[in-house]
Amino acid sequence: MDKQDSLFLKDGERIDQLYSQDVKIIQSPEVFSFSLDAVLLADFVLPSKKSGYQIIDLCAGNGAISLFLHSKLAGHITQVELQPRLADMATRSVLLNKLQDRYSVLNLDIANIFTKIRKDSADIVICNPPYFTDLPTSKKNPNQYLAIARHELTTNLESVLATMSGLLKMNGRGYMVHRPERLAEILQQAISHRLMPKRIRFIYPKPKREANMVLIEFIKDGKSGGIRIVPPLTISKDNNEYGPEMQAMLYGK
Numbered sequence: 001m002d003k004q005d006s007l008f009l010k011d012g013e014r015i016d017q018l019y020s021q022d023v024k025i026i027q028s029p030e031v032f033s034f035s036l037d038a039v040l041l042a043d044f045v046l047p048s049k050k051s052g053y054q055i056i057d058l059c060a061g062n063g064a065i066s067l068f069l070h071s072k073l074a075g076h077i078t079q080v081e082l083q084p085r086l087a088d089m090a091t092r093s094v095l096l097n098k099l100q101d102r103y104s105v106l107n108l109d110i111a112n113i114f115t116k117i118r119k120d121s122a123d124i125v126i127c128n129p130p131y132f133t134d135l136p137t138s139k140k141n142p143n144q145y146l147a148i149a150r151h152e153l154t155t156n157l158e159s160v161l162a163t164m165s166g167l168l169k170m171n172g173r174g175y176m177v178h179r180p181e182r183l184a185e186i187l188q189q190a191i192s193h194r195l196m197p198k199r200i201r202f203i204y205p206k207p208k209r210e211a212n213m214v215l216i217e218f219i220k221d222g223k224s225g226g227i228r229i230v231p232p233l234t235i236s237k238d239n240n241e242y243g244p245e246m247q248a249m250l251y252g253k
Helices: 036-044 064-068 084-096 110-114 142-150 157-167 181-193 242-251
Strands: 014-018 021-029 054-060 076-081 103-107 124-126 168-178 194-204 212-218
Touching: 021 064, 021 084, 036 064, 036 168, 036 212, 036 242, 054 157, 064 084, 076 084, 084 103, 084 181, 110 157, 124 157, 157 168, 157 181, 157 194, 168 181, 181 194, 181 212
Parallel strands: 054 076, 054 124, 076 103, 124 168
Antiparallel strands: 014 021, 168 212, 194 212
8 A cells, every 4th residue: 555545544444446447445344345336336327527517426435436436427526424434434535536626525414415405406316325124123233334334224215215306407317226125116216206217237146146236227307118127237257256347347448
């Protein structure tokens, strides 16, 4: 690690790099580390070089997804994260990558987002929300940072989709990664909040296994119908090596 880079770190942290995007992310196994879903969602987002765009990253964690998009999207990117320690890590990752002119971080509950960001002002909203419902029988991680990231303890699917819709301009695009077992609920809630699903991609961990992730693109107030199910992606071969498309996402072509 570069000696200069180490100045951005606090105890228990490290710097990881997504080589395909030439970006560095401050991580900590104690609180949060990005996983493949972040890389997959960033790859799924359509590119845009419109410098006036406003892009919002909800449930941003340590900011990995939107930082992976720094060369794919122009415009200003706002990362919104509830947990102060993760928001602080995201802020320092922005500085580490010298992207402070294009990025800002809000340490904020998305329930209060319209106190800081105007409704109908965003061109793109991305979100990697908690996947699992908060049920009395749910087995939650004893680490509160990870429990909040994975379970709907502080927000839920309907709130996330309502917030995404409220932020987006008409014909703005929303992007989400989630679990296929909740797809019916996602589509139902999205449509009820004026988000029309337009593109869906299923992610498979290995050949002959069921999908364990789904990527969805919405258009606010888009026309009904015309959903595209784009070709699937299989992450690993039977020998546990990444497949060629996953390799390219991580390390470049």
